[in-house]
Amino acid sequence: MKNPFHIAVLAGDGIGREVMPEGLRAVRAAAERFGIALEFHTFDWAHCDYYAAHGQMMPDDWKQQLTGMDAIYFGAVGWPATVADHVSLWGSLLKFRREFDQYINLRPVRLFEGVPCPLAGKQPGDIDYLVVRENTEGEYTALGGVMFEGTEREIVIQESVHSRHGAERLLKYAFELARSRPRKHLSLATKSNGIAISMPWWDRQAEAMAARHPDVAWDKHHIDILTARFVLQPERFDVVAATNLFGDILSDLGPATTGTIGLAPSANLNPERRFPSLFEPVHGSAPDICGQGIANPIAMVWSGALMLDFLTRGQGAGRAAHDAILAAIETVLREGPRTADLGGAASTTEIGQAIARRIAQA
Numbered sequence: 001m002k003n004p005f006h007i008a009v010l011a012g013d014g015i016g017r018e019v020m021p022e023g024l025r026a027v028r029a030a031a032e033r034f035g036i037a038l039e040f041h042t043f044d045w046a047h048c049d050y051y052a053a054h055g056q057m058m059p060d061d062w063k064q065q066l067t068g069m070d071a072i073y074f075g076a077v078g079w080p081a082t083v084a085d086h087v088s089l090w091g092s093l094l095k096f097r098r099e100f101d102q103y104i105n106l107r108p109v110r111l112f113e114g115v116p117c118p119l120a121g122k123q124p125g126d127i128d129y130l131v132v133r134e135n136t137e138g139e140y141t142a143l144g145g146v147m148f149e150g151t152e153r154e155i156v157i158q159e160s161v162h163s164r165h166g167a168e169r170l171l172k173y174a175f176e177l178a179r180s181r182p183r184k185h186l187s188l189a190t191k192s193n194g195i196a197i198s199m200p201w202w203d204r205q206a207e208a209m210a211a212r213h214p215d216v217a218w219d220k221h222h223i224d225i226l227t228a229r230f231v232l233q234p235e236r237f238d239v240v241a242a243t244n245l246f247g248d249i250l251s252d253l254g255p256a257t258t259g260t261i262g263l264a265p266s267a268n269l270n271p272e273r274r275f276p277s278l279f280e281p282v283h284g285s286a287p288d289i290c291g292q293g294i295a296n297p298i299a300m301v302w303s304g305a306l307m308l309d310f311l312t313r314g315q316g317a318g319r320a321a322h323d324a325i326l327a328a329i330e331t332v333l334r335e336g337p338r339t340a341d342l343g344g345a346a347s348t349t350e351i352g353q354a355i356a357r358r359i360a361q362a
Ligand code: ATP
Pocket: 015, 019, 078, 085, 261, 262, 263, 282, 283, 284, 285, 286, 287, 288, 289, 294, 295, 296, 297, 299, 341
């Protein structure tokens, strides 16, 4: 195990700054409890105040400053009152994803005891799956153009790009992840009945990868019925692999079915570790509740657990630290205290302290 792991801390904007201290509190408690050496490096950029002062979200040498980091622990970025969302996002987070080749976007989706589920009749255990989204190519491109613009003959073409390399590495990661889980099941999001070239091609890539993982059962679902099944039959899913666009949709839909966005974590991974991977809550900077100390820090805490698990390759102390954080989250969600999004009145700090206490006792 590396000693120490270097972690860049970028709290970002809004409630990112409020939940980050609680994420760090939990990560520190778990690392201490299980003997993992961590060194934190705080960077005061990638937020909208930096933009106001410098006209850009990050310094020119941001990549050099982050080289040598093992992970980036990221709060939330965006302050639409001063900087347009696409500017803050493209100027920070999306640069990390692309320049650091974080081609896996991993989002666990899980219903916890003590959290009211918006789906009727679902129990904890019915919703427990992982969305694995391709994070670097696919439908998100700036390739294409407009012809006969402004006339009645106007035509818009928007290309998508799917590379063999990109599909294979995404599917390999997803199948191996499925193999590591008790149910060993993978579902592919597709649309090969309508998108006639790229999606049948994706189906074939998945078939080829499935042949190399005979111990993993798999199926494919057209994206339209897949969204319905996320709502009606979430218990069918274990690992869900998807292209960039489909994964984007599914990884918002999934967490929405589990009660509050304040719980949902995410990891942007470069599994080969050529570059740092990034761990962040799914939620944004939430200007509407910022400054009140009522944001739920659990998504940030859980993202920290994913970080420890990834750093240590899911083994030994790292897996124990991850599991202890998850167990602490489970206990606090079941027994309280709770933040306002879960019907409680506790502060961000009170939740963070309660979780850290449980971790220390683990
Ligand atoms: P993004 O810009 O990241 O796509 P957004 O800015 O539209 O997202 P969020 O900032 O995630 O959205 O906020 C959406 C809603 O969820 C807001 O009403 C916000 O208050 C609430 N919310 C987000 N995060 C939390 C949290 N950690 N705890 C409680 N409520 C939250």
